[in-house]
Structure formats: structure tokens, C-alpha cells
Amino acid sequence: MSSTLWTVPAQASGKIIRAAAAFGGVPVELPAAYEHYVDNKKPEFLTKFPHGKVPALEQADGFKVFEGVAIARYVAAQAPNSGLLGGDLKASALVDQWIHLADAEVDIYTTLSGLLVRGVITPYNKPIHNAFVERQTRALKTLDAHLATRTFFVGERITLADIFVAGVLQRAVTVTVDAAVRAGIPHLVRHLETIVNQPQLKDIFGPVEYLEKALQYVPPPKEKKEPKAPAPKAEKKAKAPAKKEEDDDDEDDAPPPPPKTHNPLDDLPKSTFNLEEWKRTYSNNETRGPGGSLEWLYKNLDREGFSVWRFDFKWNEELAMTFMSANQVTGFFNRMEASRKYVFGSAGVLGENNNNLITGAIILRGQDYKPVMEVAPDWESYAFTKLDLDKEEDKKYFEGVLAWDLELDGKKWSDGRLLK
Amino acid sequence: MANTLWTTPIQGTGKVIRAAAALGGVSLELPTGYEHYVDNKKPEFLSKFPHGKIPALEEADGFKLFEGIAIARYVAGLNPDSGLLGKDLQEATLVDQWIHLTESEVDLYTNLIFQLLRGLITPYNKPIHLAFVERQKRGLKTLNDHLASRTFFVGERITLADIYIATQIRRAVTITFDATLRRQLPHLIRHSETVVNQPQFAGIFEPVEYVDKALQYVPPPKEKETKA
Numbered sequence: 102m103s104s105t106l107w108t109v110p111a112q113a114s115g116k117i118i119r120a121a122a123a124f125g126g127v128p129v130e131l132p133a134a135y136e137h138y139v140d141n142k143k144p145e146f147l148t149k150f151p152h153g154k155v156p157a158l159e160q161a162d163g164f165k166v167f168e169g170v171a172i173a174r175y176v177a178a179q180a181p182n183s184g185l186l187g188g189d190l191k192a193s194a195l196v197d198q199w200i201h202l203a204d205a206e207v208d209i210y211t212t213l214s215g216l217l218v219r220g221v222i223t224p225y226n227k228p229i230h231n232a233f234v235e236r237q238t239r240a241l242k243t244l245d246a247h248l249a250t251r252t253f254f255v256g257e258r259i260t261l262a263d264i265f266v267a268g269v270l271q272r273a274v275t276v277t278v279d280a281a282v283r284a285g286i287p288h289l290v291r292h293l294e295t296i297v298n299q300p301q302l303k304d305i306f307g308p309v310e311y312l313e314k315a316l317q318y319v320p321p322p323k324e325k326k327e328p329k330a331p332a333p334k335a336e337k338k339a340k341a342p343a344k345k346e347e348d349d350d351d352e353d354d355a356p357p358p359p360p361k362t363h364n365p366l367d368d369l370p371k372s373t374f375n376l377e378e379w380k381r382t383y384s385n386n387e388t389r390g391p392g393g394s395l396e397w398l399y400k401n402l403d404r405e406g407f408s409v410w411r412f413d414f415k416w417n418e419e420l421a422m423t424f425m426s427a428n429q430v431t432g433f434f435n436r437m438e439a440s441r442k443y444v445f446g447s448a449g450v451l452g453e454n455n456n457n458l459i460t461g462a463i464i465l466r467g468q469d470y471k472p473v474m475e476v477a478p479d480w481e482s483y484a485f486t487k488l489d490l491d492k493e494e495d496k497k498y499f500e501g502v503l504a505w506d507l508e509l510d511g512k513k514w515s516d517g518r519l520l521k
Numbered sequence: 522m523a524n525t526l527w528t529t530p531i532q533g534t535g536k537v538i539r540a541a542a543a544l545g546g547v548s549l550e551l552p553t554g555y556e557h558y559v560d561n562k563k564p565e566f567l568s569k570f571p572h573g574k575i576p577a578l579e580e581a582d583g584f585k586l587f588e589g590i591a592i593a594r595y596v597a598g599l600n601p602d603s604g605l606l607g608k609d610l611q612e613a614t615l616v617d618q619w620i621h622l623t624e625s626e627v628d629l630y631t632n633l634i635f636q637l638l639r640g641l642i643t644p645y646n647k648p649i650h651l652a653f654v655e656r657q658k659r660g661l662k663t664l665n666d667h668l669a670s671r672t673f674f675v676g677e678r679i680t681l682a683d684i685y686i687a688t689q690i691r692r693a694v695t696i697t698f699d700a701t702l703r704r705q706l707p708h709l710i711r712h713s714e715t716v717v718n719q720p721q722f723a724g725i726f727e728p729v730e731y732v733d734k735a736l737q738y739v740p741p742p743k744e745k746e747t748k749a
Contacts, residue, residue, distance in 0.1 A: 167622075171614055171615075190595065191586075194595035194598075195591075201590055202572065222649055226644070243571055243572040
């Protein structure tokens with residue numbers, strides 16, 4: 102029976118359902134043009150799913166269900182031979198147990214921490230944020246300890262518990278579970294890689310994007326740079342970073358995005374260069390060397406439809422701790438959300454505490470940086486210079502930024518951030 | 522087979538499991554003399570249940586399970602004729618759906634608000650408290666609307682969803698779900714009273730005191746003295 106699943110491609114709970122469906126061979130169709138925050142507010146959606154929440158499933162026979170975990174279990178039960186719910190009532194109860202622990206003590210705190218650092222729940226409060234992270238870490242430790250002597254959570258095969266925990270952790274490593282936390286949960290990270298790389302699941306989960314440092318609250322840039330801010334910077338008052346839809350969970354946690362306006366960048370002549378393909382190529386390959394992403398880029402880049410830029414923070418002498426500089430870049434890139442489909446960027450913090458700089462490179466649609474970059478309220482804090490990749494000097498700089506090994510003014514690469 | 526359930530008499534998820542067991546005719550024994558925060562920190566408990574969390578179930582054959590909802594569903598599944606998980610897979614899925622909505626959008630906030638008020642999450646922060654209250658209201662409203670034309674959440678009989686939601690509402694009315702809100706969401710209250718007063722559940726649900734006004738944060742007395 103054909104089923105329609107409302108979700109967005111990056112939604113973690115949607116990925117879990119899609120993975121269960123793929124693993125069990127249960128056909129699930131995604132609606133062609135579902136637009137989150139728009140379509141789920143419409144009366145025809147709300148009649149079916151009164152809470153207005155995705156993921157939501159509708160079957161050809163009219164059966165409707167929402168809540169990600171409930172849908173995942175339902176889909177898994179339609180393929181009893183898949184073993185996704187375990188072999189008997191007891192195994193199935195253990196699958197439930199691990200799912201529930203991951204849901205109630207890991208995923209909830211990813212959501213709540215995300216809401217705090219992104220300014221959706223205000224005001225930001227550091228001790229409360231820390232309390233959430235501590236609770237999450239406790240549960241991660243329990244999950245990790247269970248895997249110390251096991252490949253999978255229940256029995257000897259993949260179950261829904263494995264898919265669920267992997268989906269939850271894949272989201273958590275983009276918000277709270279950074280390199281320091283991951284160092285304490287090696288079995289869980291190994292398990293995540295095992296699950297997301299299953300041949301049937303690879304395309305659904307995509308590569309795991311690990312955060313080096315957990316997302317931190319970034320105060321609006323205006324306040325941060327007030328001491329030396331020249332006039333132009335004060336013109337636009339910065340808003341708290343908008344929540345990225347890609348990180349979205351079940352809930353309509355984010356305020357609705359601003360109404361869409363026509364973007365003149367869409368009127369440019371069609372380009373042969375596929376920016377999304379480039380982003381994937383960059384993520385999945387080494388940067389330098391034969392078969393590396395740079396090689397792909399030089400072969401495919403359409404230099405008329407796209408341009409390459411260097412940007413430098415204008416007030417590097419104000420920077421203090423390197424992690425704060427990295428947070429600033431994170432915030433800047435987050436605020437680029439509205440231009441994301443026109444731009445790719447890599448930026449680095451070079452140097453050491455109290456002696457560092459921010460520099461980066463971007464590939465963007467068109468020949469002018471302003472229409473793409475000005476969506477970020479703090480764009481004027483950066484100086485932009487066009488790069489000519491035929492010039493050895495520009496090329497060397499560009500490759501260093503993408504490979505995260507650039508050295509500049511005697512300062513070594515300390516930390517990097519990506520906009521993709 | 523004797524099953525031992527570690528819980529405390531007042532624990533909400535423990536009541537859900539005990540009520541499901543009562544309705545399904547599944548025998549559960551509560552250990553005598555279990556002391557919470559003491560016994561669940563002991564090595565012999567942790568070797569069975571490494572997360573140190575109750576409710577926790579141990580069967581005579583050695584099968585062990587924790588996480589309240591997983592236990593409740595397991596106990597309900599031991600007696601399929603009870604109808605606690607609905608009459609088929611689709612009803613079982615809807616039981617899951619309503620339980621999960623309640624858990625993630627009602628109980629979560631009852632707990633967080635309670636922890637803020639009691640200083641278990643510090644410092645107290647009014648705007649965050651209010652944000653939690655608003656989120657909980659949205660969940661409560663969806664539940665209440667569903668009951669406007671129904672006696673039970675799924676089908677025509679009591680399921681685990683009813684037991685779970687009734688139990689959690691009964692907790693919320695002592696903390697956040699105050700008289701004003703109760704007037705706006707009467708079906709949930711009616712439903713909760715209907716469920717907990719089923720004769721089979723005698724002895725599980727103690728009487729509760731409905732708060733007139735939602736509990737508010739009271740600063741520690743020391744600060745008050747400073748002002749005075």
C-alpha cells in the first residue's frame with residue numbers, strides 16, 4: 102500500500118522513518134513539493150494532522166499518524182521479516198527501551214539546547230544550557246557503555262533501536278556533541294558510522310557532519326563590536342541567528358521564516374555548475390590531490406555564473422580567544438541562511454589566543470558578492486576581495502582555505518567553519 | 522512468573538505500568554522497602570539497570586527492562602486480549618502517537634517547569650518558564666480537541682494511551698494545569714477522572730489536589746529577609 106510521508110530531507114526523525122522503510126522494503130513516498138512552515142499550516146494539512154507537525158504519514162487506505170517514533174515503529178512492523186522490531190516481545194521491548202532512552206534523554210536536550218543557542222527560547226541562559234548538556238552526556242555514556250561489548254543495541258542484527266539512536270546522534274553531533282564529548286563515547290560514534298554507512302541507508306543519512314565545538318550562543322554582532330564599531334556597521338540591527346531548517350526536529354520550534362521574495366540571483370543565466378554537487382564533492386573527498394575535490398572544482402566551475410572571493414574580518418585586532426573567533430564565524434555563516442543555495446564558504450581562525458585572525462573564501466552565484474552576502478546583518482564587518490584562480494597567489498590562498506591548512510602572516514590554521 | 526517492578530507509589534510512569542498490569546491481569550510485585558535515590562544507586566541495582574533509573578522491571582527468568590513506556594507497552598503486550606494496545610497494528614500505532622505527543626509536549630514541560638520552580642534547574646528564569654508553559658498549552662489543546670467528540674483516545678475502549686494521558690494530566694493539574702486552563706480544556710479533565718476512577722485501578726491513583734493557580738517560583742527565604 103502506498104504511503105505518503107510528510108517530512109523534509111534533513112529532518113532527523115524523517116530520516117529514521119525513511120531508513121526503517123528502506124531497510125524493511127516498505128514503499129514510502131515523499132510529497133513532491135512539501136514546504137515546511139507553509140504547507141503544514143494549511144487547513145488541508147491541519148484537517149488530517151491537527152497538531153500541524155511533521156513527520157506525518159498518510160496511507161492510501163486513509164490511515165493517518167503523526168509523531169516520528171510512532172510512525173517509525175509502524176513502518177517497521179509492516180516488514181516483520183526485517184527484524185527491525187526484534188524477534189519476539191522481549192526483544193521488541195528492549196528496542197523500545199533504547200529508543201526511549203535516546204529520545205527522552207538525548208534528543209530532547211539536543212532540541213532544547215538548539216532552541217537556546219539559536220535564540221528561539223530567550224533569553225539565553227548559560228547555566229540552564231549547561232544543565233541540559235550534562236543530562237544529555239549522562240545518557241550518552243549509558244548508551245556507549247552498552248555498546249562496549251556489542252555491535253548492535255539488541256541482538257545480533259540491526260533493529261529500529263540502532264537506526265533511531267544513529268539518527269538522534271547524527272543530529273546531536275551538529276549541535277551539542279562535539280569532539281570533546283565524542284572522545285568519551287567512542288563506541289557510540291563507531292556505531293553511528295556503521296549504521297549510516299549501511300548500503301541501504303547511506304543515501305538517506307548522508308555524511309555525518311561532526312562539529313568540532315558545540316554550538317554556542319552568539320550574541321547579536323552589534324553588541325559585540327560596539328567599542329570600535331564605525332558608523333556603517335551600526336546601520337542594521339542584527340537579529341538572533343535564525344534556526345536552520347536543516348536542523349529542525351519534529352516540532353515547529355522555529356518562528357516562521359520571513360516571507361519569500363523574488364531573488365534576482367534566480368534571473369541570472371543558467372549555469373552548468375551545480376553548487377550542491379560541489380558541496381557534496383567537497384564533503385565526501387579529500388581536498389587536495391588526485392581525485393580530490395579541488396580537481397573536481399577546477400574541471401567544473403563555471404566562472405561566468407559564479408565568482409570566487411576572499412573575505413577578511415575588518416577588526417582582527419579585537420579578537421581574543423580563538424574559540425570566540427570561531428563562534429563569530431559560526432554566527433556569521435548561520436546568518437547567511439537565506440543565501441545558502443547561492444553560496445559555499447570555508448573560513449578559518451588562524452593564530453592563537455589574543456593573536457588571531459579570521460579569513461575565508463567563498464564561491465557564490467554571479468559576479469558581485471553583495472547580493473549574496475548582505476543577507477547577513479554583519480556582512481559589512483568583513484572586507485571582500487575577488488580571487489582570480491589563474492593567479493598563483495590567489496590560487497594558493499584559496500586552496501589553503503579549503504584544505505584548512507592555510508598559513509597567513511605567520512599564523513597557523515587553528516579552527517575552521519563551513520558554509521554549505 | 523513473578524515480575525518485580527521497581528518504582529515508588531507516587532511515580533507517574535509506575536502508576537501507568539501498574540494500571541496496565543491490573544487491566545491486563547498481569548501480576549507485578551513491588552519490592553518491599555525500595556528506597557529511591559538510595560537503592561537505585563547501589564551496585565547490585567546498577568549491574569541490572571546501568572542507567573540507575575526507575576521504573577525498572579525484572580522477570581523471574583532474568584529478563585530486565587527499564588524506561589517506563591517500554592515497560593508499560595511490554596506489560597500491555599503480555600495480554601493482547603486486554604485491548605490495551607488497540608485491536609490491530611493501526612490502533613497500536615495511534616496509541617503510540619498519543620502517548621508520544623503527551624510525553625514530548627506535555628510531560629516534558631511539566632517536568633522542566635517543576636524543576637525550575639524547585640531550583641533543580643537553576644537559576645530560575647521567568648521568560649523560559651513562560652515559554653515552557655506556552656509549549657505545553659499547545660500540546661494540551663490538541664489532546665483536548667481530540668477528546669471533544671470521543672470518550673477514549675483510540676477506539677471505543679480504554680487503551681494504554683488513556684491510562685498514560687490520564688496519569689500525566691493528573692500530575693499536571695497539581696503544577697501547571699490550573700483552574701483557568703481547566704475551564705478551557707474540560708474534556709481532558711473529564712477524561713482523566715473517568716480513567717483513574719475505573720474500579721480495576723483502585724489503590725493505584727491517590728486523590729490529588731487540583732491547583733487553583735499554577736505553581737509559581739518562590740525565591741529562597743534568605744533573599745526575602747534581605748528585602749525586609
